[in-house]
Amino acid sequence: MRHTILDRWSAGDSWLHRRDARAKLGCLLLLLAWIGTTSPFPPEAAAGYGGLLLVAIATAGLPVVGLFGRAALVLPFTVTFAAIALVSGETNRAVALLEKSYLSALAIATVAGVTPMPAILNAAEAFGAPRILITVTQFLYRYLFVLVEKGHRMKLAAECRGGFRWQAAGGAVAVLFGSGYQTAEGVHQAMLARGFEGKVPSLRRTHWRAADTMLVVGLSLALIAGRLAWSL
Amino acid sequence: MESLIEVRDLRFQFPDGTEALRGIDFRMMRGECVILFGPNGSGKTTFALHLNGLLRGKGDIRICGMPMETKNLAAIRRKVGLVFQDPDEQLFMPTVLEDVAFGLLNQGMPVEQARKAALRELELVGMAHAAARAPYHLSCGEKRRVALAGVLAMQPEILVLDEPTTSLDPPAQRDLVDLLLELPQVKIVTTHDGHFARAIGTRAVFFREGRVAGEGGVEEVLRRFNWESYATAREPGAGGFARRS
Numbered sequence: 489m490r491h492t493i494l495d496r497w498s499a500g501d502s503w504l505h506r507r508d509a510r511a512k513l514g515c516l517l518l519l520l521a522w523i524g525t526t527s528p529f530p531p532e533a534a535a536g537y538g539g540l541l542l543v544a545i546a547t548a549g550l551p552v553v554g555l556f557g558r559a560a561l562v563l564p565f566t567v568t569f570a571a572i573a574l575v576s577g578e579t580n581r582a583v584a585l586l587e588k589s590y591l592s593a594l595a596i597a598t599v600a601g602v603t604p605m606p607a608i609l610n611a612a613e614a615f616g617a618p619r620i621l622i623t624v625t626q627f628l629y630r631y632l633f634v635l636v637e638k639g640h641r642m643k644l645a646a647e648c649r650g651g652f653r654w655q656a657a658g659g660a661v662a663v664l665f666g667s668g669y670q671t672a673e674g675v676h677q678a679m680l681a682r683g684f685e686g687k688v689p690s691l692r693r694t695h696w697r698a699a700d701t702m703l704v705v706g707l708s709l710a711l712i713a714g715r716l717a718w719s720l
Numbered sequence: 721m722e723s724l725i726e727v728r729d730l731r732f733q734f735p736d737g738t739e740a741l742r743g744i745d746f747r748m749m750r751g752e753c754v755i756l757f758g759p760n761g762s763g764k765t766t767f768a769l770h771l772n773g774l775l776r777g778k779g780d781i782r783i784c785g786m787p788m789e790t791k792n793l794a795a796i797r798r799k800v801g802l803v804f805q806d807p808d809e810q811l812f813m814p815t816v817l818e819d820v821a822f823g824l825l826n827q828g829m830p831v832e833q834a835r836k837a838a839l840r841e842l843e844l845v846g847m848a849h850a851a852a853r854a855p856y857h858l859s860c861g862e863k864r865r866v867a868l869a870g871v872l873a874m875q876p877e878i879l880v881l882d883e884p885t886t887s888l889d890p891p892a893q894r895d896l897v898d899l900l901l902e903l904p905q906v907k908i909v910t911t912h913d914g915h916f917a918r919a920i921g922t923r924a925v926f927f928r929e930g931r932v933a934g935e936g937g938v939e940e941v942l943r944r945f946n947w948e949s950y951a952t953a954r955e956p957g958a959g960g961f962a963r964r965s
Contacts, residue, residue: 495814495854498814499814499815499854604814605814606813606818671808674809675809675812677769677804677809678810678812679812679822680774680797681774681797681801681802682822682823682870682871683797683823683827684822685794689821689822689825689826690825691817691818691821691825691831691834691835
């Protein structure tokens with residue numbers, strides 16, 4: 489499979505990788521809330537949040553370019569709303585919207601890059617997320633890879649027979665979903681055959697340590713200090 | 721003699737109406753390695769999926785004395801380890817070690833114990849060096865070994881392997897034969913490969929159109945159904961490649 493870059497990143501062993509998933513998820517939620525409620529959003533604030541994320545990325549040893557590129561995937565969605573704000577004459581708001589969405593996506597990509605998906609979902613469950621939501625997300629995540637892999641194979645097959653034509657894309661998508669569904673059924677059967685009962689277990693059992701408390705407290709203090717500094 | 725698997729008049733129909741199994745009777749004793757032969761679409765894989773409760777047809781199935789009922793499913797799945805034809809479908813966790821430990825953790829084994837047991841099974845199949853690797857980076861033969869380790873880790877009494885030699889090169893097939901001969905479990909193996917079947921099988925069953933068409937020794941079944949001959953006269957109505965004129 490090719491579309492598994494996050495799995496590869498999250499299999500690392502940095503200080504951040506070793507932190508309890510609950511601490512990292514808590515920090516992420518805190519940071520997202522903080523970014524969302526920072527208003528106005530001066531350049532110093534954007535630089536401050538960006539700096540925090542850069543420290544995290546450097547600590548985790550994640551590839552900066554790769555992460556920044558993936559975070560940019562959110563921009564096509566927010567550019568529309570930023571354009572509307574711009575047309576309405578709210579330039580600052582348009583810029584803040586782009587900055588906030590990009591920084592939020594970067595924060596999510598960073599946490600996903602240092603925490604395996606099963607651990608994130610276990611942490612979400614510990615935070616009280618409904619069981620059904622966790623299960624659906626688990627399968628969505630697994631089957632997304634199935635679809636992407638099938639898509640790559642179909643593209644290769646098309647290229648071997650003269651190239652990919654956009655005119656045939658509709659039919660190809662239908663076949664992709666049909667065959668992806670079959671593979672997904674196979675994966676589900678293989679999981680059931682090994683005792684799956686609705687919860688993907690994880691070998692990684694991190695325990696809440698002093699370092700996890702340090703992470704949460706340190707981030708909270710940095711955010712409060714930043715908010716105070718910008719409001720002065 | 722104690723029978724580990726007992727199947728009586730098993731029938732199964734797919735939702736599109738295709739009758740995949742039309743009254744299968746099957747029995748398996750301790751110490752056996754039964755080979756399932758038969759053309760594509762003859763019902764071998766469908767039958768194999770019934771032994772683990774993944775498909776539920778009409779008829780009577782007993783595994784180690786337990787009837788195939790919803791309340792027994794968890795226990796039956798601990799007894800019957802199923803290795804799928806496509807290892808890509810069987811390997812779904814981020815790392816090889818986590819994949820092998822998946823079944824153990826589902827059985828409620830503590831994390832550290834599961835980690836050690838998974839490593840032990842990886843050593844058994846010669847894949848301990850790949851424990852931290854992502855399964856999708858392995859070769860087909862390596863994936864098959866890891867898939868087998870994931871099933872063996874659960875210490876099943878019965879091992880069901882669906883076309884395990886597909887896409888394996890001859891050295892990897894020899895390794896698989898050596899490994900299977902060492903394993904103490906009873907085995908049911910679906911395959912088209914006569915050489916492989918001779919090397920591991922104690923008995924063979926031939927499936928045709930959802931029925932057991934015959935059974936006996938591996939050599940006897942291969943001969944009776946002319947299974948290895950490329951010159952076999954095609955039965956009326958059977959599919960095949962058309963010749964260019």
